[in-house]
Amino acid sequence: MVTVEVTAAAVEQRLSAGELSCPDCGGVLARWGWGRSRSLRGPGGVVVVRPRRARCRSCEATHILLPVLSLVRRADTAEVVGAGLELAAAGWGSRWIAERLGRPVTTVRGWLRCWSRRAGRAAAVFTSWLVALADDLAAVLPSPAGTAVADAVCAAAGFAFAARARLGMLKVPTWLLVSAACRGCLLAPGWPWGPARPRM
Numbered sequence: 001m002v003t004v005e006v007t008a009a010a011v012e013q014r015l016s017a018g019e020l021s022c023p024d025c026g027g028v029l030a031r032w033g034w035g036r037s038r039s040l041r042g043p044g045g046v047v048v049v050r051p052r053r054a055r056c057r058s059c060e061a062t063h064i065l066l067p068v069l070s071l072v073r074r075a076d077t078a079e080v081v082g083a084g085l086e087l088a089a090a091g092w093g094s095r096w097i098a099e100r101l102g103r104p105v106t107t108v109r110g111w112l113r114c115w116s117r118r119a120g121r122a123a124a125v126f127t128s129w130l131v132a133l134a135d136d137l138a139a140v141l142p143s144p145a146g147t148a149v150a151d152a153v154c155a156a157a158g159f160a161f162a163a164r165a166r167l168g169m170l171k172v173p174t175w176l177l178v179s180a181a182c183r184g185c186l187l188a189p190g191w192p193w194g195p196a197r198p199r200m
């Protein structure tokens with residue numbers, strides 16, 4: 001799974017230019033049809049995405065180019081899930097978060113269970129990415145937030161802050177940057193994968 005820009009036009013342009021590389025071998029990815037359309041629930045309503053399928057010119061593996069706004073195995077966009085995680089970090093319970101975001105409480109509980117199980121590892125990964133990107137560590141390194149869940153959210157937000165500053169992506173929302181960096185796997189099985197660098 002490779003995470004790419006939100007707009008289809010930008011994806012097509014990068015594929016034509018040979019700018020997208022294979023996550024398995026680093027080879028150049030070329031167009032290879034389309035994946036199945038998916039309806040996601042975004043902050044402003046339903047968003048339909050039809051992911052591009054691409055094939056590596058070197059190892060011939062095929063990959064789905066997942067738009068950054070979607071998360072693997074989740075029906076809500078990264079921004080919606082991220083808003084829920086931020087509210088949980090601020091001490092909100094799942095019932096209140098569900099009400100605020102207009103999502104079923106079982107869905108919100110699913111996000112929070114998954115996030116709390118990986119909070120320590122996620123915090124470590126985002127902090128290491130942040131350290132790699134930041135010019136002035138003292139200005140961006142978050143102080144302890146009180147809970148593992150909140151520490152992990154602060155580390156993700158700190159990483160996004162540093163990435164925006166370093167890469168000049170000042171308008172990209174926090175959870176889209178986070179989603180791009182972890183290739184949509186924020187709440188997917190097996191993530192964090194270890195000390196790998198973010199793939200932006």
Ligand SMILES: [Zn+2]
Pocket residue numbers: 022023024025026027056057058059060061
């Ligand atoms: Zn390859």
